[in-house]
Amino acid sequence: MPIATSVAVKPADAKALAIVDAANDFLATLNDAQRKAVVCAFDDNQQRARWSNFPTSFVERGGIMRRDLNPEQRAALDRLLGEVLSERGVRNAHMQMAADDKLKGGDGPAADFGSDFYYVAFVGAPSTDKPWLFQFGGHHLAINVTFVGAEASFSPMLTGGQPLTIDFEGRKTYITKRELDAAHGLLASLDAAQKKAAVRGDERIDLILGPGEYGTTLAPEGISGAKLNAAQKLLLLAVVEARVSQFNGRDAAAKMAAVRSHIDNLHFGWWGPQDKPGTAYFRITGPGLVMEYSPQQLGSDDPTEHAHNMYRDPANDYGAAWVAAKK
Structure with a gap:
């Protein structure tokens, strides 16, 4: 860069x-x-x-x-x-x-x-x-x-x-439960036509924007926020917030405000089983945001116990919007 x-x-x-x-x-x-x-x-x-x-x-x-x-x-x-x-x-x-x-x-x-x-x-x-x-x-x-x-x-x-x-900390914990619950809650809220738009395939796909993928651009796939009702839009925001809430309060608030301002342009896509939490790949794309949840299965490994998940801001990866030289 x-x-x-x-x-x-x-x-x-x-x-x-x-x-x-x-x-x-x-x-x-x-x-x-x-x-x-x-x-x-x-x-x-x-x-x-x-x-x-x-x-x-x-x-x-x-x-x-x-x-x-x-x-x-x-x-x-x-x-x-x-x-x-x-x-x-x-x-x-x-x-x-x-x-x-x-x-x-x-x-x-x-x-x-x-x-x-x-x-x-x-x-x-x-x-x-x-x-x-x-x-x-x-x-x-x-x-x-x-x-x-x-x-x-x-x-x-x-x-x-x-x-x-x-x-x-003394209790059984599923590390990604909050995010999976939010994603399945959104999927369950969709009617038949909405679900047809959101579900892109019956088989999960692998992580796309992992290491070495600086500058890679993804086309939006799935259902757009514009096709969701008010309650469903809140469910979509909950999926994003489950990941973004790991940022400190200042930066989480700034990112969520930007996401809310572009809610109609977010897209939620789903690849894989719909009834087995933790086995499907899902993705949210939008202005300043790509989030992937990618279950992994190596041999006999249980995909619900192994996930590679990415967050990227395509317009500001590694702070490029601020620090990359202008061409």
Whole structure:
């Protein structure tokens, strides 16, 4: 991605200051070698794209691994995550890492599974007046947030996990339940004609906008928001909000306001079974938004327990609307 030499930056607000302060507090806990490893140049596009649904033994990450952070440093990283994400977003990240702990064991690639094998990196130094990117992720998780003053783009963001049913904080939890419930609620509300427009196939399809798909454009498929009644539009917004609510409150509110303003131009498409939650692929596309939910099945794996899910803003992937050089 080309990088602009100058960027118009809106003045920092309280949230921008809090995020940068938390980022600098984290950096202050690191030694010189660690700081050198974690902060990359802002024009380092190789690092910018160094994320994947695959484990780190398959796709090497950059930055610092959680395994190499002491308790003080991990606590500072958690405080930073708590500023970048909402409480729900932090919980989701920790649930996904807990799920990966269940996959750890033995020799080979599985030895590199688990919550130790998640990385933090900054592309560009944290700043309130210059663009920079915060990255956190590993297997099945990639948080990439570009900050420019008082604005942020959470695109691209990979979530999901395996297994999706885990014991977390003393109770059995299905990681993506809120989003699946919202999507099935919307599908169930459709009448026959609406469902015919929404359902694009009886077989699920695979993730389209995963790693390496910067700049890929998807045509809208499915039923448009313009064809939904008022109650159904609220159900559609609930599906989007289930994912966007992982952003911190400022940025979630801004994104949801933009989504509501374009509700008639959103499209909801469905591929796969309609009566088996967690087995179908679905997608929402619209101005500034593409969301995919993609169940995975490898061999005899249960697709309800393995999902690769993407959020992208095609107009602002990696903050391109703010930082890409004009042609």
